[in-house]
Amino acid sequence: MKVLLSSAGAKIPLLQALKNAALKLQPDAKIIAGDSSKPVVSQYFADQFWHMPLCNKSNLDAIKVGLAEYQITHIIPSRDGELMFWSEQKKALKLLGIEVLVSAEEVIQLCLDKFSFAQIKTHPKCKVIPALLHPDESADLWVVKERYGAGSQNLGLKLTTQEALHHAKTMQCPLYQPFIQGTEISVDAWLDKNSKLKGHICRYRTKVQHGESQISQTVYLPQYDEWIKTLLEQLQLTGPVVLQAIIxxxxxxxxxxxxxxxxxxxxxxxxxxxxxxxxxxxESMAIDITQLPFTPAKQTITQVRYAGDLYL
Structure with a gap:
């Protein structure tokens, strides 16, 4: 087993978690950190580093050469901007013996397009926040974000209509959502190849920096379990996903x-x-996932992200 983590960048916790997962299945498994930039921090934590081409169709032939050279058996994309590329190549790469662990193209497209995502119908008690291409009279305060890609990019938060319109001038494709006061949570979940939810946990985002949680804490919220399950399965997602919500x-x-x-x-x-x-x-190795236990932690767990040093 040789697993490629593409766009590995400085994602050391993800790289190490992937290594632990692979070693549970095969003691000689290897993790290859791939990135189009060089140097990157992850190259010092992986078994191998691949300075790979950008993930686009014009580089497809070069990427296939690299996949063969590094004898890649599995690919895990880690950046929004590359999900569609890998999903489009999923079937073709499977014929070459390479498993791409990513959802289907249409699902990825729906999740990347925040305007389209906001149109989906859900349970009345599990609402998707409306999204508008132009602000109207429905809200006093707005959140302004890019319609496509990472939601935290150039985010404008709790803005009046005039402030929102001014902020939108700095954006490529602005999207307006009513500002909702409340507690933000993330839901880490996993769905099998048939889009059946195996397990999920909720966590508070206590401190967020550059769109990612620096301090997170698990929280038990069983009252939302059925709604979360229904929504994720309705979307036909597969593999690891993260749902963002406000209570x-x-x-x-x-x-x-x-x-x-x-x-x-x-x-x-x-x-x-x-x-x-x-x-x-x-699952990619045809192991019966239903036989693997999901045992959620009973105690609250707090995660603190911090910078560390490595000396070589």
């Missing part, structure tokens, strides 16, 4: 967006029992 003062759950990939702080999900990377690799 308002009336305990109403408002869905912000869904990332069809492993999240920046999803290692906390693994620690709390959602063994998503292991389940993905195991």
């Amino acid at each position: 308002d003062k009336h305990q109403q759950l408002h869905i912000i967006e869904c990332n069809s990939r492993f999240g920046g702080a999803s290692t906390l999900g693994i620690k709390a029992g959602v063994d998503s990377l292991y389940w993905s690799l195991a």
